[in-house]
Amino acid sequence: xxxxxxxxxxxxxxxxxxxxxxxxxxxxxxxxxxxxxxxxxxxxxxxxxxxxxxxxxxxxxxxxxxxxxxxxxxxxxxxxxxxxxxxxxxxxxxxxxxxxxxxxxxxxxxxxxxxxxxxxxxxxxxxxxxxxxxxxxxxxxxxxxxxxxxxxxxxxxxxxxxxxxxxxxxxxxxxxxxxxxxxxxxxxxxxxxxxxxxxxxxxxxxxxxxxxxxxxxxxxxxxxxxxxxxxxxxxxxxxxxxxxxxxxxxxxxxxxxxxxxxxxxxxxxxxxxxxxxxxxxxxxxxxxxxxxxxxxxxxxxxxxxxxxxxxxxxxxx
Amino acid sequence: xxxxxxxxxxxxxxxxxxxxxxxxxxxxxxxxxxxxxxxxxxxxxxxxxxxxxxxxxxxxxxxxxxxxxxxxxxxxxxxxxxxxxxxxxxxxxxxxxxxxxxxxxxxxxxxxxxxxxxxxxxxxxxxxxxxxxxxxxxxxxxxxxxxxxxxxxxxxxxxxxxxxxxxxxxxxxxxxxxxxxxxxxxxxxxxxxxxxxxxxxxxxxxxxxxxxxxxxxxxxxxxxxxxxxxxxxxxxxxxxxxxxxxxxxxxxxxxxxxxxxxxxxxxxxxxxxxxxxxxxxxxxxxxxxxxxxxxxxxxxxxxxxxxxxxxxxxxxxxxxxxxxxxxxxxxxxxxxxxxxxxxxxxxxxxxxxxxxxxxxxxxxxxxxxxxxxxxxxxx
Numbered sequence: 086x087x088x089x090x091x092x093x094x095x096x097x098x099x100x101x102x103x104x105x106x107x108x109x110x111x112x113x114x115x116x117x118x119x120x121x122x123x124x125x126x127x128x129x130x131x132x133x134x135x136x137x138x139x140x141x142x143x144x145x146x147x148x149x150x151x152x153x154x155x156x157x158x159x160x161x162x163x164x165x166x167x168x169x170x171x172x173x174x175x176x177x178x179x180x181x182x183x184x185x186x187x188x189x190x191x192x193x194x195x196x197x198x199x200x201x202x203x204x205x206x207x208x209x210x211x212x213x214x215x216x217x218x219x220x221x222x223x224x225x226x227x228x229x230x231x232x233x234x235x236x237x238x239x240x241x242x243x244x245x246x247x248x249x250x251x252x253x254x255x256x257x258x259x260x261x262x263x264x265x266x267x268x269x270x271x272x273x274x275x276x277x278x279x280x281x282x283x284x285x286x287x288x289x290x291x292x293x294x295x296x297x298x299x300x301x302x303x304x305x306x307x308x309x310x311x312x313x314x315x316x317x318x319x320x321x322x323x324x325x326x327x328x329x330x331x332x333x334x335x336x337x338x339x340x341x342x343x344x345x346x347x348x349x350x351x352x353x354x355x356x357x358x359x360x361x362x363x364x365x366x367x368x369x370x371x372x373x374x375x376x377x378x379x380x381x382x383x384x385x386x387x388x389x390x391x392x393x394x395x396x397x398x399x400x401x402x
Numbered sequence: 403x404x405x406x407x408x409x410x411x412x413x414x415x416x417x418x419x420x421x422x423x424x425x426x427x428x429x430x431x432x433x434x435x436x437x438x439x440x441x442x443x444x445x446x447x448x449x450x451x452x453x454x455x456x457x458x459x460x461x462x463x464x465x466x467x468x469x470x471x472x473x474x475x476x477x478x479x480x481x482x483x484x485x486x487x488x489x490x491x492x493x494x495x496x497x498x499x500x501x502x503x504x505x506x507x508x509x510x511x512x513x514x515x516x517x518x519x520x521x522x523x524x525x526x527x528x529x530x531x532x533x534x535x536x537x538x539x540x541x542x543x544x545x546x547x548x549x550x551x552x553x554x555x556x557x558x559x560x561x562x563x564x565x566x567x568x569x570x571x572x573x574x575x576x577x578x579x580x581x582x583x584x585x586x587x588x589x590x591x592x593x594x595x596x597x598x599x600x601x602x603x604x605x606x607x608x609x610x611x612x613x614x615x616x617x618x619x620x621x622x623x624x625x626x627x628x629x630x631x632x633x634x635x636x637x638x639x640x641x642x643x644x645x646x647x648x649x650x651x652x653x654x655x656x657x658x659x660x661x662x663x664x665x666x667x668x669x670x671x672x673x674x675x676x677x678x679x680x681x682x683x684x685x686x687x688x689x690x691x692x693x694x695x696x697x698x699x700x701x702x703x704x705x706x707x708x709x710x711x712x713x714x715x716x717x718x719x720x721x722x723x724x725x726x727x728x729x730x731x732x733x734x735x736x737x738x739x740x741x742x743x744x745x746x747x748x749x750x751x752x753x754x755x756x757x758x759x760x761x762x763x764x765x766x767x768x769x770x771x772x773x774x775x776x777x778x779x780x781x
Contacts, residue, residue, distance in 0.1 A: 107781070144622050146780045165778070166624060174622040180615040182414040184421040189413070196410030197623040241619075 097122040097249060097280050098143060102152035105138055112138040114303035115152065120282060120296075122248075125275045127294030128284035131396060134300040136284040137177060140253045143282070144174040157248055170198065173242035177253040179235070183227030187218055187237055190226050191244055198245035212240040215270065232263025239270065250274065252283040256290065268293060288388035299392070301399050311388055318386045318394055320344045321360035323367065325381035326352050333376050340370055347393050354390055407625050411633025415607065419637060429603050429641045433596040437649055440596075441589050441657060444715075451531045451538075452480035454492050454501040461509035463550065471502065471542045477535060493525050500524045500535035512550055515558075589659050590741035591714030593649050594734050598704045600642040600676065601683030602697070604635055608687030609696040621778045628773045631684055635769075638683075639676045646672040653745070662748025671740050671758060678733035678761045679704065681768035688776045708734040736760045 098120040105113040113135045120126050128136045141147045143156055145165030154161040157171035181190050191209050200208065213219045216236040221229065226237060235255055242250065252271075256264045268290060275281050283294070291297045292311050299307040299314070307314060327333035330351040337355055338346050342363045345356040357363035360383045371378055419425050453472070457464050472479040480498045483489055489501040503521035505511075511518050522539055524532030611617040620630065646669060653659040682704060690696040710716060711725065712734035718726055729735045736757035743749040751758065 141780060145778075146618065146621055148779055169622055169624050172622070174619075176615055176618045178615040179619060181619075182418070182616060184417045185414055189417070193410050193414060194623065196406050197620070197625045199404070199406065199624070 094121055096120055096155075097124075097158075098154070098156050098282065100143075100152065100154040103139075103142060103149060103154050104151045105142055105147055106150045111303050113142060116303075116305055118298065118305065118308070120280060122280050123275070123278055124280055125271070125293070125295045126280075126282045127291040127297040128282065128300060129286075129288070129291050129297055129392060130300035132286075135303040136300055137253055138303075139300070140174070140251045140282065140284060144172060144251050145169060146174075170245065171247060172249045172251055173245070173247035174251045175238055175242045175253060175255055177257065179238040179255075181226040181234065181238060181241070184225060186223050186225055187213070187229070188222045190237060190241055194241045194244045200245055208244065208246075212243060216240045217266070230263075232259045232267070235259055235263070235267060236270070239267070243274070248280060250279055250281045250283075252281065254284050254286060257286060264290075288392055291392075292388045297388075299395060301396065306399060307395060314395075315386050315388060315391045318356065318391045320356045320358050322384050322386045322390060323355045323357060323360055323364055323381065324352065324384045325355070325367075325378050327371065327376055327378040329376055332374075333371060333378065336370060336374055336376065337367055340367060342366070345394055345397065347390060354384075356386075356390070356394065403626065403629060407629040408633050408636075411620075411625065411630055412636055415634060415637040416640075418607070419641060425603065429600055429638065430644065433599045433645045434648055434652065436596040436599070437589070437592055437652060438656075440592050444588055444592075449475050450478050451476065451500065451535050452478050452498045453535055453539075454481045454483050454489055454498045455479060455504070456483050456486065456489060456501060457504045458506040459504050459508035463509040463512060464504050467504070467508070467543070467546050468502075470546045471539055473542075476538050489523060493523065496525075498525070499531040500539075502539055512547065513554055515551065515554065518547060588714065589653050589657055590745040591712070591738045593646075593653070593741050594675070594712065594737040595705070595708045595714060596649070597642055597645060597672075597676065597737070598679060598700075598708050598734070600638040600645070601679045601686075601704055602700045603641075604638050604680050604683035605686040605690065605696040605700050606693055607634060607638075608684070609690050609693045613692055618780060621780070627776050627778060631688075631769070631773055631776060634687075635677075635680050635684055638680055639673065642676040642680070643669065643673060646676075650745075659745060661745055663744030664748075664750065667750060668741075668744045671744070671754065671761075672737075674758060674761045674765070675733055675737040675740070678765035678768065679737075681765050681772060682733065684772045685768050685775075688772045707732050711735070712738045714738055730760070731764070733761055733764050 096119040098118065100116050100118045103113060103116040103118070104111065116135075116139060118139075128139065130136055138147065142149060142161070143154065145156075145161060145168050149162050156168045159167045159171070161168065182193065185193065188209070191212065192205070195205055195209070210219070213222055216239060218233060218237055218240065221233065226234060229237060239252075239255065242252075250271075256267050259267065264287075271281060271283070272293070283290075285291055294311065296308065296310050297314055298305050307317070309317075325333075328351075330348060330353060334346050334348060334353060337343055337353070340363070342358045343355060344358065347354040347356075355363075355367065357367075364381070364383065368381065419429060455468050455472075457468065468479070468482075471477060481488075481492065483492070483501075486503075489498075489503075492498045493501065501523040503523065505519045505521075508518065520539075520543060522536055524536060608617075611620070650661055650665070650668065654661055683700065686696055686699045686703065690699055707728070711718075711721075711729045712732055713729065714734075718729050718735065721729060739757050740754050743754055
């Protein structure tokens with residue numbers, strides 16, 4: 086995908102050295118971020134990396150310590166209220182008013198965002214259908230399943246048709262099917278032109294973004310499209326399932342040409358300089374030590390391996 | 403100020419009060435229950451207080467005096483003792499609440515028209531019963547001694563008026579009133595205290611929204627600060643006014659408190675008080691990050707001074723000057739004046755206007771400080 090032509094469009098979110106300190110920590114450190122209209126931008130990083138703080142800053146919920154930012158053409162420090170009409174923000178623990186019904190929750194936000202009364206009915210029905218909540222519209226929010234609550238929360242943040250959506254881990258704690266449905270909705274919205282910035286702990290979700298920013302200790306350490314991030318993995322990847330993964334892991338780490346070993350339960354992912362050359366060597370070494378294994382194969386690196394590898398390198402520095 | 407925003411904020415709060423049983427009980431039933439409990443507990447009649455008597459005189463007059471003091475249901479003669487040590491013992495073990503000591507020359511002094519030394523020892527850990535014993539013994543002693551003196555004066559045939567002897571301070575008797583009278587002025591005062599509960603609810607609801615994450619979601623909307631705060635307050639003003647109807651009814655029916663003033667005026671002034679006290683609760687809710695913190699601070703600034711400093715139980719006139727100033731800056735003080743004034747003498751605005759102005763001023767100041775301190779930010 087080429088962005089050369091798109092680069093001429095002014096960014097819809099732009100930050101310069103955006104910094105936010107809490108009492109003892111610098112949660113966001115000199116963040117430079119430029120997001121174009123219509124992008125689907127993923128924020129990833131370990132817990133405590135500053136993803137939530139970044140999204141709260143962009144939503145105008147926190148004061149900036151230093152630096153500057155423009156969102157939807159408005160200055161974040163001076164015009165936060167103007168920005169609020171342009172964005173939809175969904176907090177990590179989005180909590181609806183549990184005693185209100187689905188419909189009442191929607192009209193609560195419609196009132197606060199001054200949605201035209203003439204448009205309200207049509208818009209509500211469309212959002213309910215969109216979120217698959219039409220038949221539950223009179224149910225109290227507290228009695229919805231976790232996945233449905235997230236969809237209702239999303240519908241509430243969409244009621245004023247925001248240009249930008251800021252979503253903080255919207256699918257955490259949701260079952261895989263609801264998660265997939267939720268992302269299908271996000272993709273549709275993005276295709277319809279909404280700019281989306283979403284933080285996620287799930288690497289398969291990061292893979293669905295146009296661009297991914299990896300945060301670590303308050304800084305944006307990598308910002309690229311998923312292919313580029315995968316390409317940053319050095320070497321090639323071998324997967325195998327040893328019966329004694331701890332012994333196998335210890336052994337493989339000592340072999341020549343092995344860059345990194347990642348464990349996923351008893352599944353080992355081994356990064357090597359050349360898969361063709363090292364795969365037979367690993368098999369020989371394991372047999373020599375009497376370690377049995379199954380399903381050895383060469384695989385293409387995913388976001389997950391790239392993420393872990395990048396974070397490990399950062400932790401070593 | 404957008405009416406639509408205001409209505410939007412009010413609606414979930416009303417729903418919360420009506421649909422959440424805990425909140426409903428807290429704001430609708432607890433004030434009434436508190437009124438009942440406190441009204442009964444604070445005005446209970448004291449009877450059968452056990453006392454001991456140490457009679458050094460052992461004369462017919464002292465025996466008659468003891469007889470008269472312990473007559474009736476008020477004081478019970480628990481023991482006649484022989485030494486101060488015995489009194490000490492009984493007091494320590496809690497078997498008596500007070501002791502009366504009659505001096506060796508009781509009869510002699512009385513007959514020669516001299517001052518009569520009477521000593522009463524009281525268990526200071528229970529000042530209520532002790533004070534009651536003092537008042538009662540004083541009252542009885544006064545009756546007995548006046549009578550004895552009068553007959554002695556007649557017998558001696560001297561020209562002395564009884565009044566000039568002033569055997570015992572008459573004020574004791576004048577102040578003491580064992581009937582239900584105290585309730586008459588305590589209950590209207592109590593109403594001003596229990597109406598602090600809606601204020602607590604406001605503080606708690608703000609802290610709850612902050613803890614629960616609903617506040618974060620509201621802060622990203624274009625809702626105004628004043629719209630949000632007023633919207634949170636109005637439902638509890640309505641709830642408070644429901645209590646304002648229920649409680650005078652209870653006061654009249656259950657406790658037979660006369661309501662001599664105008665009810666519409668009382669209702670209106672109650673609304674002004676609710677505005678003042680709820681804005682105080684709002685201030686607590688704006689600054690406290692969690693519900694336990696909001697609860698603790700509410701007790702410290704609303705209920706505790708409401709109990710001790712608003713003149714319901716302890717007269718403001720007897721407070722030191724600084725405390726009096728503090729008392730005058732509490733909404734409860736002014737509302738207690740209003741409730742008593744409207745209930746008992748049935749006075750109107752011509753008398754109560756300074757209190758009404760004070761309440762309005764406090765409400766406006768507290769709301770303004772709350773609105774200015776409330777930032778549409780987290781942390």
